[in-house]
Amino acid sequence: MIHQYKNNGYNIVMDVNSGSVHIVDDVVYDVIPLAEQLVASNVRDTDTVTAAVEACQKLDYPHEEIREAVEEILQLAQDGTLFTEDIYEKYIDGFKNRETVVKALCLHIAHDCNLACQYCFAEEGEYHGRRALMSFEVGKKALDFLVKSSGSRINLEVDFFGGEPLMNWQVVKDLVAYGRSLEEPYHKKFRFTLTTNGVLLNDEILEFLNQEMSNVVLSIDGRREVHDRMRPFRNGRGSYDLIVPKFQKVAESRNQNNYYVRGTYTHNNLDFAADVTHLADLGFEQISVEPVVTDPKEPYALQPEDLPALLAEYDKLAKELLERQKAGRGVNFFHFMIDLSGGPCVAKRLSGCGSGTEYLAVTPWGDFYPCHQFVGNEKFLMGNVDEGILRPDIVDEFKCCNVYAKEKCRSCFAKFYCSGGCAANSYNCHGRIDDVYELGCELQKKRVECAIMIKAALADEE
Secondary structure (H helix, E strand, O other): OEEEEEEOOEEEEEEOOOOEEEEOOHHHHHHHHHHHHHHHHOOOOHHHHHHHHHHOHHHOOOHHHHHHHHHHHHHHHHOOOOOOOOOOHHHHHHHHOOOOOOOEEEEEOEEOOOEOOOOOOOOOOOOOOOOEEOOHHHHHHHHHHHHHHOOOOOEEEEEEEOOOHHHHHHHHHHHHHHHHHHHHHHOOEEEEEEEEOOOOOOHHHHHHHHHHEEEEEEEOOOOHHHHHHHOEEOOOOEOHHHHHHHHHHHHHHOOOOOEEEEEEEOHHHOOOHHHHHHHHHOOOOEEEEEEOOOOOOOOOOOOHHHHHHHHHHHHHHHHHHHHHHHOOOOOEEHHHOOOOOOOOOHHHHHHOOOEOOOEEEEOOOOEEEOOHHHOOOHHHOOEEOOOEEOOHHHHHHHHOOOOOOOHHHHOOOOHHHHOOOOHHHHHHHHOOOOOOOHHHHHHHHHHHHHHHHHHHHHHHHO
16 A cells, blocks of 8 residues: 655655655656556566556656656565555454453542633543542552553553542552552562643652653643633633643653643644644643544534644644754654654554553542543443453453454555544544544544654755
């Protein structure tokens, strides 16, 4: 499978199955679609090459340039970097039948929050239910379950999530200490992370985060007016001025690594590139700003008619971040970070985050769900910390959720980058986990194209 596109003056050709990316001139770019049949026939004799050249004459390039382009394309194919076969689909049967090993938990340490964010899928921390804080005993049982269910895997991940985790800070600290106590006797290593709105951050908490948390996610949407519109306190007062200096302190104290400022853009700020650059100008070097996913009836929901503006905004952002990188002021924008030399393992390419199988969310009272976005939907209640997994059928359903189970993914060039997209978004959009959220797909494809363009441009500078 080949994907070709033009971006910022570059002719980019992707070989989807091998992951190879080529920057080519106009002649090769235009000849490639006409040469595909020749490559598929696996014929290399002179007469066939000549016939292919003649078939390309309609492109209105000089004969010799076309011949050179055909020869170059054939060589790339012979080298295994163009028109390659799909080697991943054969892994599917074994992949679906693999042993279930849980490697990560999202602990909903607090179903409560001190902000009233308009787009919050957690309903200000309540998750379709009552406000609650996780007890140490429930969290302890969750970590015991993780150790027991992780098999021979050494590295385990635990994310403290909410609501707002800092509203249950003592339990966070106690669970980190308990997790550390399990490492040596069970030959495990915990990687703790935490997501916070920053309201309760102070020096004592920051010192602990820097000592124990491998990553910290800091929620901020960008410009003051954008942030305060969507992330106010319950009394309507904005939170921007309170959290920005705290977040700047976090970023600097962590040497601009192992954190993200993470925002959400909505229909209200289709010019979200300005929010990314605003965060960069505030001194943040690790940035993620992502599209809102919500009920389409909400006034801030992204609409299909917003798509052209959103795609253009990603192109604009890519050019801006590229210029900053060249000027020595580069930042890492999460959705433009692509590893073209290695990339994720086969399992990650096929199934993504591992929700419902390798990754589970735990409510304050100890119930298991496939991920935080399914919490509160009783159809996806999988079990609990006392009894373990009671719905193996849900595990099996998520095991079968991969890029080859989704018809819309099979012919998509971005399938090995997004791994089929978010199961929760698919369910919320179509009532099933093995479909796709179409608007999100279009945005993801554009992000992949922009990310590769940036890589190409930086390589061109070397």
